[in-house]
Amino acid sequence: MTLMFDKLILCVSHHQLIAGRWWLGQWRHHEIFPDDRLGHAAFAEFLQRYQHATVYLVIDAREEDFHIEVMPHVRWRAQQAMLQRKLDHVYRGSMFRAAYFLARERDKRRDDQFLFNALTNTGFLQPWLEIVEACQAQLIGAYTLPMLSQRLLQKCGYRSGEMLLSEQLSSGLRQSYLSQGQLRISRQLPLASEHHEELAQFHLKEIEKARLYLLSQRLIAQETPLQVLMLTSAPDAKQLAEYLRQEQGLECMVMNPSQLASCIGLACKQVQQVPELLHMHMLARGNAPDNLAPAVLTRHYKLETWRKRLMAASLVMVLLGLSLVMCYLMQIREEAHQLETVMAEVRQQEQQYGEITSHFPATPVPGADLRTAVHVHERIKQYEADPGQMLRVISQGLEGLSAIQLERVSWVMSTDQALNDTERIADQAASGTVVYNIGFVSGEVKGFAGDYRAALDTVQRFAAQLRKDIATLDVAIIEHPVNVSSYSGLNGNTMSEHAMQREKAAFKLKLVLTPESP
Structure with missing residues (x-):
């Protein structure tokens, strides 16, 4: 062969x-x-x-024919095209032909000399x-x-x-x-x-x-x-x-x-x-x-x-593939060895754990029940809350406002910041959900004698002082001591001043505190 x-x-x-x-x-x-x-x-x-x-x-x-041709000096691609045209012109009927570079002339143009050769x-x-x-x-x-x-x-x-x-x-x-x-x-x-x-x-x-x-x-x-x-x-x-x-x-x-x-x-x-x-x-x-x-x-x-x-490229690809396969096999073998080592360590740890637990004193409650109790306790702690923060903010907001008399304070914990006082409070969300501390404050302005403007100013000052607290997220006046809507109609009555004094300047606020990070 x-x-x-x-x-x-x-x-x-x-x-x-x-x-x-x-x-x-x-x-x-x-x-x-x-x-x-x-x-x-x-x-x-x-x-x-x-x-x-x-x-x-x-x-x-x-x-065969030999003769010298002088050609302009040009770049390689242009030179090849020019030589091919010249060969086609000189040796039109010859299959075997070539042009050999000899030298460059020494005159100003520096033309190229070629030896044209063909079999006639x-x-x-x-x-x-x-x-x-x-x-x-x-x-x-x-x-x-x-x-x-x-x-x-x-x-x-x-x-x-x-x-x-x-x-x-x-x-x-x-x-x-x-x-x-x-x-x-x-x-x-x-x-x-x-x-x-x-x-x-x-x-x-x-x-x-x-x-x-x-x-x-x-x-x-x-x-x-x-x-x-x-x-x-x-x-x-x-x-x-x-x-x-x-x-x-x-x-x-x-x-x-x-x-x-x-x-x-x-x-x-x-x-x-x-x-x-x-x-x-x-x-x-x-x-x-x-x-x-x-x-x-x-x-x-x-x-x-x-x-x-193509055969060489295919061979290279095959060799690369075999190299990758060998690398993967070595990696799998190494990982299998590591897994076997880890499993042996786990079995050894389990054996030691069993030996240690066998010397523990007997307990009336099984370990699984204790673990469940601890888990339930941790879940209960997540839902622990008290109105202390809410009462502190309301107390600081009442300072200097002796005309405000509170009648009712309701406090709830809810994930819905837009909750109304009349809605039913659902169960709190799971751990990790933001729970808002919401309070509804109802009261009246003491000594109200029909001066609605003064009563309204008093309630607004109360709301403003609540907003100043860093723990406050939002304060909204739900009910004003007077109807301030532009859609309400104008009316009056002929009640006496004594009767007017028996009326209340009642109001209602909604206070939302900034939630703590879970």
Whole structure:
């Protein structure tokens, strides 16, 4: 079964496909599939065998375009939209295209330089892409081999100067021109059978052609020091490098693929026969340039990525749920232990209580009856009240009023503050309810000789003195010594003065004291 850490690196050329398997960044093995019916079937079986691995595609194409575009410097989102419009305009019919940032110009505008790269003929890719789509492989992206050559040189420390890289690959000879460590142009040259016998001379001839092309395109000047790096396993490569130094004045270095493999950490002895493994290893180690593949080719990888994210989120939720369950179980266990401890203490206290009560002397009344009696006594105390407070307030209100003669004082305790003297007093409410101390005072004004105004003033002074007491909540005159209503009619009589003196100036007050807090 394929592990999640597997990576499949595919390198497609015009005559074959090289498929390598990397696990945790280390090369495991590779297979080569020719571009025919048997090779296609074997490649489909290979993908089915590693269907859970992520796939990277390296394209070694003969027909590709490189050119530099200068774009205004704008923010990232606007820049992406502008580049997309430019790519659509320049490479209208190409699926595989990308724009690589190079540098900012040094003039006043500080515009951005981009290298536009596209595959102009992708016919050789279609059979392999159809197999990848049919197997629903998790294709992450497609990358050109020259861009990986740039990453390869940067890994080896070649980041400055003008350099011409000449690589001997399985597909032929590839020459790439780099300026300050960045790719500018690249081309692939197929190797005919007669060229294999004179490989050094073929290198020499094509290097001279490439130098003349760079001069014609004004990519370099005549006096520009051009450094040549030959990546080949040809036995006479060193003599060729010496010839270039002496005859053409070019600084030429020769590097064997095995030396470069040890530089980048690739432990594979077959790199001499398959130099593309160097580029594939760089991609497997995470040195991926910009992706050329359209979104339609990478949708299976994106779906698989979302599926893995959902699975990871579900796993996190399950782990959180299990953690909560474990916490609750531990809490329940702890509470059960505490409950058992408390129950043991209660049983011990009950046992001690039983031992103590067993030594009590015998009583004629059971304990339950005593508890009931105490409860009844406490309830009776709640209803205890006396008219002392009421009589004190009335007595203080009578001071200085000798004309007032009391005839009757009635006193009640009620929860109804608006109680009348004629109403029947209900039982008092339970403890906690506000109970008012209410008194009804009936009397007359002594020495009344028909002067109702004086009698009325006397009663009102009495009510005012009652209100001055801090214990008084409310005082109301229920009956006046004379009818003061505006609705009463006017009448008179012819009684004698002696008869008028026998009349009473009677009055009646209602006094409510401030209730005490229960």
